[in-house]
Amino acid sequence: MVQLQGVHKYFKGKKGIIKAVDNVSFKAMPGEIFGLLGPNGAGKTTTLRLISTLLKPDSGKVTVFGFDTVKDAKEVRERIGFLTSDMKLTGNLSPRELMYFYGDLNHIEREIVKKRIVELANYLDMNDFLDERVNKLSTGMKQKASIAVSLIHDPQVIVFDEPTKGLDIITARTVTEIIKDFKRQGKTVIISTHVMSVAEKLCDRIGIILKGKLAEIDYLESLYSKYNSEELEDIFFTIAEKEGGLGDV
Numbered sequence: 539m540v541q542l543q544g545v546h547k548y549f550k551g552k553k554g555i556i557k558a559v560d561n562v563s564f565k566a567m568p569g570e571i572f573g574l575l576g577p578n579g580a581g582k583t584t585t586l587r588l589i590s591t592l593l594k595p596d597s598g599k600v601t602v603f604g605f606d607t608v609k610d611a612k613e614v615r616e617r618i619g620f621l622t623s624d625m626k627l628t629g630n631l632s633p634r635e636l637m638y639f640y641g642d643l644n645h646i647e648r649e650i651v652k653k654r655i656v657e658l659a660n661y662l663d664m665n666d667f668l669d670e671r672v673n674k675l676s677t678g679m680k681q682k683a684s685i686a687v688s689l690i691h692d693p694q695v696i697v698f699d700e701p702t703k704g705l706d707i708i709t710a711r712t713v714t715e716i717i718k719d720f721k722r723q724g725k726t727v728i729i730s731t732h733v734m735s736v737a738e739k740l741c742d743r744i745g746i747i748l749k750g751k752l753a754e755i756d757y758l759e760s761l762y763s764k765y766n767s768e769e770l771e772d773i774f775f776t777i778a779e780k781e782g783g784l785g786d787v
């Protein structure tokens with residue numbers, strides 16, 4: 539389980555203070571896909587980076603299975619996998635070598651990593667390119683390799699920033715199927731997206747984030763009935779217009 543309680547994260551911008559995350563609170567539970575939906579600059583990536591210990595909140599608290607992301611960062615990192623479509627794997631190492639490298643970084647015994655590589659290669663259908671250099675791989679293969687690397691420690695919580703960004707429809711479909719599978723495995727999944735169809739296809743619960751604030755949070759089905767619409771896009775614009783939070787959409 540992931541919990542945010544009154545979390546604030548501000549940055550200094552050229553035009554003054556940017557309230558990237560402004561008093562955000564929510565919970566994401568095991569076996570659930572929670573989606574943060576918002577326009578560019580709304581604070582989605584910052585929120586996910588706070589959950590993944592890559593940033594510290596200015597105030598408020600983020601916990602992962604009760605462990606505090608600041609005080610217990612090591613315990614949190616052991617339980618979390620942070621994935622992003624922007625993760626560009628380059629260089630002369632193969633996916634297998636990269637998985638060993640990240641296994642070592644996570645202090646996992648080599649025998650365990652060896653077994654995990656077999657599991658992940660079968661699961662992600664990577665056996666044909668497990669020993670190719672990553673800079674020779676296609677975008678889809680690289681994406682699978684970066685997912686495998688991020689999952690080497692079999693995390694209970696998966697945080698995925700813009701899971702389908704820049705992917706062709708076939709790879710995007712593979713990635714969305716993998717995310718659904720995480721849910722079936724009882725993992726806690728948190729994704730960010732600005733693509734309504736991705737949120738509609740994948741998420742059980744959605745938090746709409748506008749200018750750093752959570753403007754709405756509810757089950758997808760409840761949003762449809764609350765706003766009397768079957769279109770998440772219409773619901774999003776209704777909320778954004780009410781909040782005056784469309785920013786630079």
Ligand SMILES: Nc1ncnc2c1ncn2[C@@H]1O[C@H](COP(=O)(O)OP(=O)(O)OP(=O)(O)O)[C@@H](O)[C@H]1O
Pocket residue numbers: 549550551556557558576577578579580581582583584585732
């Ligand atoms: N390291 C940083 N330093 C200064 N400002 C930052 C930093 N990181 C993010 N910001 C600002 O915080 C705000 C929220 O950014 P964030 O990347 O979280 O938004 P986002 O919802 O993920 O947007 P996008 O969909 O464009 O990726 C933006 O105004 C951004 O410019």
